[in-house]
Structures are given as C-alpha cells and as structure tokens.
Amino acid sequence: MDFKTGPTAKKWYPVYTQPRAEKKAHQALITKNIEAYLPLHRQLKQWSDRKKWVEEPFIKSYIFVNIAPHEQADVLMTKGIARFLYFSGKPATMPTRQITELKLLMASPYELEVTEENLQPGEKIVIKAGPLKGMTGEVISHKSQKQLILRLESIGHSIIVNAMASYIERF
Known part of the structure; x- marks a missing residue:
C-alpha cells in the first residue's frame, strides 16, 4: 500500500x-x-x-x-x-x-494488446479464476469475443486482455 x-x-x-x-x-x-x-x-x-x-x-x-x-x-x-x-x-x-497488476499481466499466459483509443466504459467486472484472479476492469465486445479492459488512466492507455467468459464475474 x-x-x-x-x-x-x-x-x-x-x-x-x-x-x-x-x-x-x-x-x-x-x-x-x-x-x-x-x-x-x-x-x-x-x-x-x-x-x-x-x-x-x-x-x-x-x-x-x-x-x-x-x-x-x-x-x-x-x-x-x-x-x-x-x-x-x-x-x-x-x-x-x-x-503489481501490470507485472502480473506481463507474466500471465493471456494474449495482451495495448491501445490508446478512448474505449467507452462498459460493465464492471472482476476476474474470478486464473493467474489474474481478483483484478477488476470493464468488458467490451471486440472481434466477437469478450475482453477485459484494464484502464491505466494515469498514463492514458488501456490494456486489453483476452479472458474466458467463465473467468469473469459482474459486480
């Protein structure tokens, strides 16, 4: 902390x-x-x-x-x-x-992509399983897949992570 x-x-x-x-x-x-x-x-x-x-x-x-x-x-x-x-x-x-979360993302087996586009806010979610368990973000629809958006507002970038729908829970 x-x-x-x-x-x-x-x-x-x-x-x-x-x-x-x-x-x-x-x-x-x-x-x-x-x-x-x-x-x-x-x-x-x-x-x-x-x-x-x-x-x-x-x-x-x-x-x-x-x-x-x-x-x-x-x-x-x-x-x-x-x-x-x-x-x-x-x-x-x-x-x-x-x-810490960025380091965890970089060590994860998920396919990662960085985008500077201004993504519209969606549903708030939390990952409930896997190496990213406990991380929160927003869901968008992209290429007909569900993807988790982790917004790093202080640097003006968003990180898109492919995550299985079964790993995602709304809150």
Whole structure:
C-alpha cells in the first residue's frame, strides 16, 4: 500500500522516454540505482532474410520509476528520459497496486494488446479464476469475443486482455 507521505516517501511515476530509447534509458536508471520497471513482451519480427523473436516495450516510450520526489532530477538527467507525465500540474503517480497488476499481466499466459483509443466504459467486472484472479476492469465486445479492459488512466492507455467468459464475474 502507498501510505507513506513526505519528502522521502517513494511513489511510482510514469516517465516518457525519447523514441525507441526505452531499453537504454531503463538500463541507465538501473545503473544509477533507481528502481525502474519497463514492461517487455516477446514479438516475432520479420526482416527480408529472417524472422526473430525480440523483446519490445509493451507500452512504447514509457518507463515506470519508484522514487522519492527529491530524486526526480536524477531521473530527468538520465540519457533517454524525456519528461515526467503531468496531471493537474503535478507529476502523475501510480498506485503500487497498478504496477503489481501490470507485472502480473506481463507474466500471465493471456494474449495482451495495448491501445490508446478512448474505449467507452462498459460493465464492471472482476476476474474470478486464473493467474489474474481478483483484478477488476470493464468488458467490451471486440472481434466477437469478450475482453477485459484494464484502464491505466494515469498514463492514458488501456490494456486489453483476452479472458474466458467463465473467468469473469459482474459486480
């Protein structure tokens, strides 16, 4: 839980990176002993002469850092970091629970997709079985399948997860 307050309390902040600099910026933050999380997913890339599985950033141009407010300058002075995201004039923060859920999603066997489209709110649901048990979200109809939407409002993205209807319960 995020109960600590004050100048030394650490919070998760989404930071925006320069284009295609996520991995190098993440490594530079780790080298500075700054706790950072870069969600990666495996993707099959095709070139003219070969195919290869590569790890790509799940949310392009974003890294999440767990820092105290006085460490913001250290993050901004890291090569590849462009800026913090702001909400109502303050750097946006994310609850630890959302980072934990994002890590859980990345480790799950579900097929994941990120979208920036503004999805309309639907029924509120909770997943009642499987590795995502207890996670909440909204249901939409897409490609004639039921899908769970986990909205990460603080970064303006939504995550779509294919979930079996039997795993979903309305609340």
